[in-house]
Amino acid sequence: MSASRPIFLDYASTTPLDEEVLAAMMPYFTTYYGNASSKSHAFGWISEDAVEIARQEIASFIACIKEELVFTSGATESINLALRGITEPLAGLKNHIIAFADEHRAVLDTLYDLEKRGYQITLLPVDTNGQINISDLVDAITEQTLLISCMYANNETGVIHPVQKIGAIAKEKNKFFFCDATQAFGKIPINVQDDNIDMMAFSAHKIYGPKGVGALYIRRKDPRVMLTPQITGGSQERNLRSGTLNVAGIVGFGKAVARCKSNIITESERITELRMFLERTCKEYLNITIQGEHTDRLPNICNITLNDYEGSTLIPALCNKIAVSSGSACNSGNTSGSHVLKAMELTKEQMNKTFRISLGRMTTKEEIDLAIETIRLINNK
Numbered sequence: 001m002s003a004s005r006p007i008f009l010d011y012a013s014t015t016p017l018d019e020e021v022l023a024a025m026m027p028y029f030t031t032y033y034g035n036a037s038s039k040s041h042a043f044g045w046i047s048e049d050a051v052e053i054a055r056q057e058i059a060s061f062i063a064c065i066k067e068e069l070v071f072t073s074g075a076t077e078s079i080n081l082a083l084r085g086i087t088e089p090l091a092g093l094k095n096h097i098i099a100f101a102d103e104h105r106a107v108l109d110t111l112y113d114l115e116k117r118g119y120q121i122t123l124l125p126v127d128t129n130g131q132i133n134i135s136d137l138v139d140a141i142t143e144q145t146l147l148i149s150c151m152y153a154n155n156e157t158g159v160i161h162p163v164q165k166i167g168a169i170a171k172e173k174n175k176f177f178f179c180d181a182t183q184a185f186g187k188i189p190i191n192v193q194d195d196n197i198d199m200m201a202f203s204a205h206k207i208y209g210p211k212g213v214g215a216l217y218i219r220r221k222d223p224r225v226m227l228t229p230q231i232t233g234g235s236q237e238r239n240l241r242s243g244t245l246n247v248a249g250i251v252g253f254g255k256a257v258a259r260c261k262s263n264i265i266t267e268s269e270r271i272t273e274l275r276m277f278l279e280r281t282c283k284e285y286l287n288i289t290i291q292g293e294h295t296d297r298l299p300n301i302c303n304i305t306l307n308d309y310e311g312s313t314l315i316p317a318l319c320n321k322i323a324v325s326s327g328s329a330c331n332s333g334n335t336s337g338s339h340v341l342k343a344m345e346l347t348k349e350q351m352n353k354t355f356r357i358s359l360g361r362m363t364t365k366e367e368i369d370l371a372i373e374t375i376r377l378i379n380n381k
Contacts, residue, residue: 006323007367011360012155012183012301013325017252018208018361024255025210028248036245037236047247054254058215061257062200063191070216070237071250075182076106077230078201078216081241082178083110085227086147086199087119094146096120100132100161101343102154107180108339111149120144126343130159130292138169147176152184152200156340156356158301159292160184167196176225182206186260187268187298192217198225204249208361209256213249271359272299278357278368279304285376291344291354305346305354306379314378315355321374322367325356 008016028050036051038044052066059066072078083097099111101123108123115121124136137148148170153160163179170177178199181190186207192200203214218240219225227240234242260267279302282288291303311317315326326338337351346354357371 006319006321007370008323009357009359009363009367009371010323010325011363012158012206012356012358014205014211015208015360016362017210018256018259020259021209021252021255025248025252028251032247034247036247037234047245051245051247051250054250054257057254058257061190061261062185062217063193064217065220067238068218068220070218070240071245071253072214072216072241073212073246074205074214075180075201075203076214077241078203078214079104079106079180080110081216081227081230082199082201082218083107083114083147083149084230085240086176086178086225087114088228089226090146094144096122096142096144097147097149098122098124098137098140098145099149100124100126100151102126102130102156102159102340103149103151104155104180104182105339107149107151126159128345129295130154130157130340130344131295132161134162134165134169137166141169141173141175145173145175147178149178149180152179152181152190153188153298154292154340155183156301156338157292157303157344158183158298158358160188160296160298163197164195170198171196174223176223183298183301186257186264187300189264192219198223204253204256207256207260210249210252213246213253215253267361268299271361271363274359274363274365274368275299275302277365278302278359278372281372282375285372286379289350291341291346300359302357302359303354304357304375305350306375307350307353309353309379311378311381312352314353317378317381318355318374322357322371325358326351326354 032046034043034047036047055066055069059069111121122140126132150166167177176198179197181200181202185202198219200217205211229240231242236242287307289305318324341351
């Protein structure tokens with residue numbers, strides 16, 4: 001490690017590009033540079049074939065058919081296409097959406113905009129462990145409910161939600177179920193059929209793929225989901241998302257998924273072991289609280305409160321040695337504090353002492369040892 005460069009422990013914000021992913025992408029920048037929508041010559045056919053191979057690779061990873069996947073520029077666009085796209089065909093018929101207080105800002109801000117347009121939004125709480133109450137969800141469903149939205153796992157705490165139970169309720173009540181799986185995708189197995197998910201957003205750059213490419217799963221039957229496109233101007237992606245496809249990015253996405261497929265279990269076990277070592281060792285020396293500690297969590301995320309810390313600049317102090325986060329990278333400019341931690345009833349003082357460590361494929365035991373030592377030194381100053 002360079003003396004001036006901190007160790008990267010913010011994998012929940014993004015991940016480095018896998019070398020095999022980069023190698024798979026490179027020919028589509030220089031040699032196979034055709035437009036996948038060019039149907040009249042070999043340059044276009046080669047690019048189209050590459051896109052469809054990647055689409056099949058990703059579809060098989062979540063147990064859907066490739067025709068149910070639409071490529072986008074990332075999870076945020078996928079979320080917007082899902083939430084805005086499903087409301088327009090049913091405008092005036094059903095106007096109620098249920099979501100949870102710990103959703104990512106990409107979901108919440110989109111819902112707030114829909115609320116301004118006349119939709120009724122119910123945000124259900126999470127408890128102090130970041131868990132949701134299924135009975136709250138059942139009680140909130142009405143005849144006007146169009147959609148239930150719940151993230152697969154929280155991006156700040158790693159808490160995994162009971163997606164399968166929610167999907168079963170949505171199916172029983174004849175409601176659509178949307179899931180933001182951006183953090184969970186590639187970290188734990190996901191089966192959209194078993195979970196009764198009707199739409200699911202996810203992204204390449206969280207799984208060692210390139211930035212600027214994501215996907216939206218859209219169920220084709222039982223029920224068939226009909227969306228109004230949010231970007232128009234062409235017939236790409238079955239008329240749901242116009243624009244020239246990012247062929248190199250999509251190829252990289254497919255390769256990143258293939259890499260995840262081959263090692264998702266062993267990688268999960270290794271990272272879980274490192275995270276548990278980090279938490280266990282910190283507890284031996286420090287007075288800490290781990291948010292969502294006694295819940296089912298993603299292998300790689302640890303959200304820590306240093307209860308005895310008395311300084312006012314925790315994150316900058318830590319980031320001189322280790323790159324960590326106060327929460328979602330997409331929400332880093334918000335000075336009012338994490339809405340996720342607020343929903344879990346942390347005070348402003350507690351939030352100022354809280355940070356997120358997220359581990360990844362390249363994280364080593366030596367890096368965790370240095371992180372522990374850094375946390376101890378900062379806490380004891």
